[in-house]
Amino acid sequence: MHLRDQLCAQLRQAVQSGQLRRGAKLPSTRVLARELGISRNTTAEAYEILCVEGWLEARSGSGTRVRAHVPAPEPPDFLAQAHFPARTLRFADLDGTRCYLRF
Numbered sequence: 001m002h003l004r005d006q007l008c009a010q011l012r013q014a015v016q017s018g019q020l021r022r023g024a025k026l027p028s029t030r031v032l033a034r035e036l037g038i039s040r041n042t043t044a045e046a047y048e049i050l051c052v053e054g055w056l057e058a059r060s061g062s063g064t065r066v067r068a069h070v071p072a073p074e075p076p077d078f079l080a081q082a083h084f085p086a087r088t089l090r091f092a093d094l095d096g097t098r099c100y101l102r103f
Contacts, residue, residue, distance in 0.1 A: 003038060007046040015055060015066055026056065026064045054096065071098070 001009075014020040026032070029047060033040040047064055050056040054071045058064040091099050 004042050004045045004049070007036075007038075007042065008049050011046065011050060012055060015070055020066050022066055022068050022070065024066045026066070028063065 011020070015022075020026075026047070027035070029040050029043040033043045036043070047056060047058065051058055051064075055067060056064050057067050093099055
């Protein structure tokens with residue numbers, strides 16, 4: 001798993017567990033990168049992904065914060081757990097509702 005994906009997973013988990021509260025301000029990408037000893041590009045990419053997914057919101061001049069309403073946890077992927085030979089394509093409709101196509 002790519003370091004960026006690991007960081008995304010850790011941040012999602014921190015929000016879900018309440019370790020990061022709704023509306024909490026996150027450190028800048030530079031500060032977080034320095035604290036973790038990783039590239040700033042990695043932290044910037046993780047923040048960007050989480051913004052697109054609806055976990056974070058970034059505003060110029062006020063930093064990045066945990067959104068007040070974060071996505072519901074994804075249901076377990078029973079097909080993957082059963083080692084069913086299917087691929088899943090995840091996407092969102094125009095309203096932002098997550099959709100899954102299995103084939």
